[in-house]
Amino acid sequence: PDAMLANRTSLNGRWVAMVSLQGRDIPFWILDIRDEDGMVSAEVVDFNNQNESVRVESIAVDDGILTLRVVLVPVNSSIEHTYVFTGQLRDGTVIGNFIADKNAARPGKLRATAAKSMAQTGGVKPSLGLKEFSDATIAEDEFAANKQFTKDFPESPLAMDTFMRMMKSETGRGLEEAEISELADSLIENSAYWGERMRQQAVVEAGVAIAEYKKHPQLALKHLLEAEKFLSDTSPQTWTILVPFHTAMMYQEIGETDEALQRMIAFHKAHPFEPLGAYYAAEMLESRGDFAGALEIYSELACLPNMKQSLDQTFEGRPGYTPVTKKLKELWEKHGENAGDQGAFIQHILKSYRNGIRSFVTDQMEPRPTKPGTQNRVVLLEYFTTADAPLGVGIDVAVSGLTHAFGPSELVALRYHLPTEEPDPMAGPPCKDRLSYYNSRVVPSMFIDGKQIYVEPGRLSHSATIYENIRNFVEPLLAETVDIELKLNTKVEADRMKIDVEALSNSKFGDDIRLRLVLVEEEVAVETPSGVLLHENLVRIMPGGAEGIAPQDGKLAFQTELLLEDYRQQLLDELQEYEEMRSNLLGKEFKYGIYPIGPVRLKLAAFVQNNKTKEVLQSAIVDLEYLDEIEEPANEEEPAKEEKPGDEAKPAEEPQPAAADATQEKE
Secondary structure: OHHHHOOOOOOOEEEEEEEEEOOEEEEEEEEEEEEEOOEEEEEEEEEOOOOEEEEEEEEEEEOOEEEEEEEEEEOOOOOOEEEEEEEEEEOOEEEEEEEEOOOOOEEEEEEEOOOOOHHHOOOOEEOOOHHHHHHHHOOOOHHHHHHHHHHHOOOOOHHHHHHHHHHHOHHHHOOOHHHHHHHHHHHHHHHHHHOHHHHHHHHHHHHHHHHHOOOOHHHHHHHHHHHHHHOOOOOOHHHHHHHHHHHHHHHHHOOOHHHHHHHHHHHHHHOOOOHHHHHHHHHHHHHOOOHHHHHHHHHHHHHOOOHHHHHHHHOOOOOOOOOHHHHHHHHHHHHOOOOOOHHHHHHHHHHHHHHHHOOOOOOOOOOOOOOOOOEEOOEEEEEEEOOOOHHHHHHHHHHHHHHHHOOOOOEEEEEEEOOOOOOOOOOOHHHHHHHHHOOOOOOOEEEEOOEEEOOOOOOHHHHHHHHHHHHHHHHHHOOOEEOEEEEEEEEEEOOEEEEEEEEEEOOOOOOOEEEEEEEEEEEEEOOOOOOOOEEEEEEEEOOOOOOOEOOEOOEEEEEEEEEHHHHHHHHHHHHHHHHHHHHHHHOOOOOOOOOOOOOEEEEEEEEEEEOOOOOEEEEEEEEEEEEOOOOOOOOOOOOOEOOOOOOOOOOOOOOOOOOOOOOEOOO
């Protein structure tokens, strides 16, 4: 039946949306489009992933170009994913491209169909010319076979892949500049068949491919500067990273060092967690004698999660590369304000870490005014994590960004640490109890006002995107007002902490309501295996218990006194238990030099929660006073190093730039 519809001359009717990926044309929606008197509308009839909800957000036709925006929301998630299709009707098929969120563009089409369900679409089909494309990869003269494929199948989505394969091949790299230019122009011209976005992507890919082998910087700049003109806030994220970075590098190649430095510094500010951009920015500054600027960036590279490891892997075996930590040490000793002072060096690193992980936050929220007779809702964010979670780094840094963006009158963000396969030095019984309350055992996980939200894990470079996704969930909640006011009174006298908390409301609190208190440390400096160095609002104990305080005669209140020595001893007991578990795991004794506890700044958080629905109704947090640093007596050895079973001991090349602790990352 679909063959009979192949000559459709208008957008009216049913269409199956298909994306071309790795030699396969994959159907994923069926759409009904109506074009009546210039008014275009569309709805989703069926889709292939029943674990998502799918809706058409908008559709428009401008000068014959169809633009369709479709929003997908996975089940049990609040995060929306937007797919944008742009295309033009040609010979009964809408030829164009898809962009998912801000990822790279993919060739795609809308094919006329009579199908009412995905099962009737015929499923995944091979892209045009797939067999010939595969044969070309094993041909004796692969370059010639690829060139012939682009002539025989110019309208195949695989033609673009073939042009790129030719440019990146050994033969392609050995071509004269005029021949490479011709090949790049052919790629761009061919890609235009799939729409303007695909043509733009080809310009980006051509410029980057030529820049990467550095033989023809002027030719690379020709394409990169063209790409620079069409970059915008809606461009795929890879374009906004690759184009400015390689443009700066090509200016360096042709000797325009001032322009190169200016562009690389701008790139680093826009993308602070891209290690190559940071490294070359620091290197350029150092070469010009700006040692303070270079020291600042080298410090961030040395302490931010996984940055120096990424560089070490990129430059492994490359002559002339100096590891970042060694470079930092050399610069500090020659140009640091307090060279030779290890304590000052540690404080410098901690400051660099704080500044670095907040560098992407530019939109801090002003405290909200209070409306008469109501209370602003203060949102509670509970983040459950572990010390050994590389893909939790992006969430961890995003939560730090949120704490910086919102004040305590808007957001209370708590970190609960739990052990997974390995013990965690910051874990404690309340953390496990709290996660169990939500009937979960999964870390990392997040709950906002008692509701679990799905946050896609990621590395440091993903943290800004994760931050935006969580912020988009939090901000609408801040528009709400509530009928609950939390009064937190705390006082530290001698060796006692007095706590007095009361929840006030115009109505009596029901039997399902609980008041919960959490004692947190504002900041703990421990470099974990994941690379996270500073841990903010770290949950330590829950005065009144994890089960919470029940109402008495419809009122919620709690008073207690906590001996600071008891608090100190509880933390010491937990850390000594951790030492024992770690020793058993390593098969040798593991001891801290200095316990990762102090100096300690404590906060008291409180929240009112419905035990039946899990909804958090109101939250608050207040600061307490500094407590003394806690040190292990009679042990002045260097901090222990985190090792995994089976690791062989290696001599340290240089001191690790981190707080004195036992969880310095492995070499």
